[in-house]
Amino acid sequence: MSQFIKQFTLCILIALSLFSAVANAEGIKLKSAELERVDNDWLLNATFKIELSPGLEDAVQKGVVLYFQTEFDVTRSRWYWFDEKPAMAQRLTRLSYQPMTQQYRIASEGFTFSAKTIFEALQAVGSIGGWRVIDGSQIDASKSYTAALRMTLDLSRLPKPFQVNALNNRDWNVTSDWVRFPFLPTGPNLIKR
Known part of the structure; x- marks a missing residue:
């Protein structure tokens, strides 16, 4: 009987680890980020890996437009007062599906791109290049x-019926963690994961 219990426990542990691996596979993760100085400004180049749940992929193919919000900020710790936030930037990227052309369409800050597959579309959404996030006058070198x-997936921009569904469904709460890294105006600023 104890052999049966050991085997049963082992099967449960394997099933739980497979379930957690599947649950952790979906979401947004930062792969790399770099702050590059151009003239007096700082530009951000970053790559996110985005994986949507089957329900979200299906919703996009049925006409639901997804908006991804990218947020960036710079802070400086001060022992005598609240932290200083000299620079903040936000960027919105729109992902939609066009059934007539059977293509995904990505739009962000005047830039548009078409992709044949959801994989290509999510790669385009997760690729940020040359985004001006810091004006040189905002920081002290x-x-x-x-x-x-x-x-993050901006749930507030979804149609109202989907917002209600998103509140009750973890599959719709797609976000990356805040990734913090040191920023030295005089040195290289690169993070890779």
Whole structure:
């Protein structure tokens, strides 16, 4: 009987680990980020890996438009007062599906792109290149800062019936964690995961 209990326990542990691996596969994860100085400004180049649940993929193919919000900020710790936030930036990227052309359409800040597959479309949504996030006049080159970056699925822009569904369904709450990294205006600023 004890052999049966051991085998049963082992099967349960394997099933739980497979379930957690599937649950962790979906979402948004930062793969790399780099702050690059161009003239007096700082541009962000970043890559996110985005994986949607089958329900979200199906919703996009049925005409639901998804909006992904990318947020960036720079802070400097101060012992005597609240942290200073000299720079903040937000960017909205729109993902939709066009049934007539059978293509996904990505739009962000005047840039549009078409993709044949959801995989290509999500790669385009997760690729950020040359985004101006810091004006050189906003920071002091002699001080060190902390940069923070994240991407989320903006549920507030969904149609109202889907917003209600999103509140009750974890599959619709797609977000990355805030990733914080040191930002030195005089040095290289690169993060890879």
